[in-house]
Amino acid sequence: MSHHKNYSDLTKSVHAGVSDNEHLAVVPPIYQTSTFKFHNADHGARLFSGKEDGYIYTRMGNPTVEALENAVAELEKGYKGLACASGMAAIHTVLSAYLKQGDHVVCSEAVYGPTNTLLATIFKKFGVETTFTDTDDLAKVQQALRANTKMIYVETPGNPTLAVTDLEEVAKVAHAQRAILVVDNTFASPVLQKPLLLGTDIVVHSLTKFLNGHADVVGGIIIAKDEESYKLMRKTLNLLGGTLGPVDSFLVHRGIKTLAMRMERHCQNAQKIAEFLDKHPRVDKVIYPGLKSHPGYEVAKKQMKCPGGMISFEVQGGVDGGKMVMDSVKLCQLAVSLGGVETLIQHPASMTHAIMGREQRLEAHITDGLVRLSVGIEDADELIADLDQALNKIKS
Numbered sequence: 001m002s003h004h005k006n007y008s009d010l011t012k013s014v015h016a017g018v019s020d021n022e023h024l025a026v027v028p029p030i031y032q033t034s035t036f037k038f039h040n041a042d043h044g045a046r047l048f049s050g051k052e053d054g055y056i057y058t059r060m061g062n063p064t065v066e067a068l069e070n071a072v073a074e075l076e077k078g079y080k081g082l083a084c085a086s087g088m089a090a091i092h093t094v095l096s097a098y099l100k101q102g103d104h105v106v107c108s109e110a111v112y113g114p115t116n117t118l119l120a121t122i123f124k125k126f127g128v129e130t131t132f133t134d135t136d137d138l139a140k141v142q143q144a145l146r147a148n149t150k151m152i153y154v155e156t157p158g159n160p161t162l163a164v165t166d167l168e169e170v171a172k173v174a175h176a177q178r179a180i181l182v183v184d185n186t187f188a189s190p191v192l193q194k195p196l197l198l199g200t201d202i203v204v205h206s207l208t209k210f211l212n213g214h215a216d217v218v219g220g221i222i223i224a225k226d227e228e229s230y231k232l233m234r235k236t237l238n239l240l241g242g243t244l245g246p247v248d249s250f251l252v253h254r255g256i257k258t259l260a261m262r263m264e265r266h267c268q269n270a271q272k273i274a275e276f277l278d279k280h281p282r283v284d285k286v287i288y289p290g291l292k293s294h295p296g297y298e299v300a301k302k303q304m305k306c307p308g309g310m311i312s313f314e315v316q317g318g319v320d321g322g323k324m325v326m327d328s329v330k331l332c333q334l335a336v337s338l339g340g341v342e343t344l345i346q347h348p349a350s351m352t353h354a355i356m357g358r359e360q361r362l363e364a365h366i367t368d369g370l371v372r373l374s375v376g377i378e379d380a381d382e383l384i385a386d387l388d389q390a391l392n393k394i395k396s
C-alpha cells in the first residue's frame with residue numbers, strides 16, 4: 001500500500017503491509033521456512049552482494065516478517081521496521097547499534113523496569129553510563145546532559161506513573177547535543193502518537209501489547225526513520241539474532257487490522273473509568289493523562305490523538321486495600337502485561353515491585369495502594385460495576 005500513504009489509520013490498520021504476492025492471496029501467507037533457494041550460483045552471489053533484492057535465510061529476512069515490518073513502518077510513517085523476538089530484544093538491538101564504551105545515556109525515570117535494569121547492569125558493565133531523570137521536566141533533561149551524551153531514551157506515557165514527555169521539545173534538546181532521541185511508543189501505539197513526526201530518530205515497541213492486542217504473542221519492533229539508520233540496525237539485529245518468527249509475525253499482523261478501532265475503544269473506556277474512579281470514596285488519586293489533574297494533560301492533548309488505555313490509581317487501605325481489590329474483581333483479570341482486548345489489573349506493591357523494598361519503591365512513586373489497570377474493550381459500564389463492587393470491599 002506504499003502508494004496509499006495518505007489513508008487514515010483506520011484504513012491503514014486493515015491494509016498496511018499487505019502487498020501483491022505470487023498467488024494474489026488477500027492475506028500474506030506464512031512462509032514457514034528457515035532458508036530460500038537460489039536459481040543458480042550467480043543468483044546467490046547477487047543476493048549476497050546486495051545487487052539484487054531477495055530472501056536468503058529467515059534470520060536475515062522473510063516475506064511474512066517483512067509484511068509486518070512494513071505495516072508498522074507505514075503506521076509510524078517511518079522508513080522501515082525491524083521485527084524482533086520481544087520488546088526487550090528490540091531495545092537491546094537499538095542500544096547495541098548506537099552505543100559504545102564511554103558513551104552516556106539520559107533515560108526517563110518512568111521507564112519499563114527491564115529497560116532500566118538493562119541499562120543499569122549489562123550496558124554499565126560494557127562501559128555505558130546512564131542517568132535516569134524525569135524527562136517530562138526539560139530542565140532536568142538539560143541538567144543530566146554530559147559532553148558524551150549520545151542518546152536520550154524516552155518512554156511516554158511512562159510506566160507506571162504515566163508521565164508525559166514533550167517529544168518535540170526533548171528532540172530539540174537531543175539534537176542540539178548531537179545525540180539521538182529513541183522513543184518507546186508501546187503505551188500509545190502508532191495510532192495515538194507518531195514520534196517520528198515530532199523529531200524522534202528511532203521508535204521501539206513491544207508488539208506484545210497494543211499492536212498485537214490479543215495477549216497471545218511476545219514480540220517487538222524497531223522503526224527506523226531513514227535508510228542509513230535502518231541498515232545499521234539490520235546489520236546489528238542479524239548479528240545479535242533476536243528476530244521474530246513467521247507465525248508470530250502473521251499473528252501480530254492480523255491483530256493490527258483492528259488496531260485503530262481498538263485504540264478508539266480503549267481510550268473511550270479508559271476516560272469513562274478514570275472519571276468514575278476519580279469520584280469513588282475508596283480511591284485517593286487517579287493518574288490518567290486524560291484528567292485535567294494530570295501534570296501531562298496539556299502535552300498529551302498536543303501530541304496524542306487520545307490519552308490511551310492505561311490508568312494508575314491509589315486505593316485506600318495501603319497494601320491490604322490493594323490486595324483486597326485484586327482478590328475481589330471478577331471481570332478484570334489479575335495479570336501483568338497490558339494492551340490486550342481484555343482488562344488486566346495488577347498491584348505493583350505486592351507483585352511486580354514487591355522485591356524492591358518499601359523505601360526504594362516509594363522513591364519510584366510506587367505507593368502501597370497503587371493499582372495499575374490496562375483497560376480492555378469490554379462494555380465500560382460492566383467494567384465500572386466490577387471495579388465498584390471490588391473497591392467497596394475495602395474497609396473505611
Ligand SMILES: *Cc1c(COP(=O)(O)O)cnc(C)c1O
Pocket residue numbers: 086087088089112155159184186187205206207208209218219220
Ligand atoms: C512490555 C514492555 C516492554 C518489553 O516488551 P516485551 O515484549 O515484554 O519484551 C518494553 N516497553 C514497554 C513500555 C512495555 O510495556
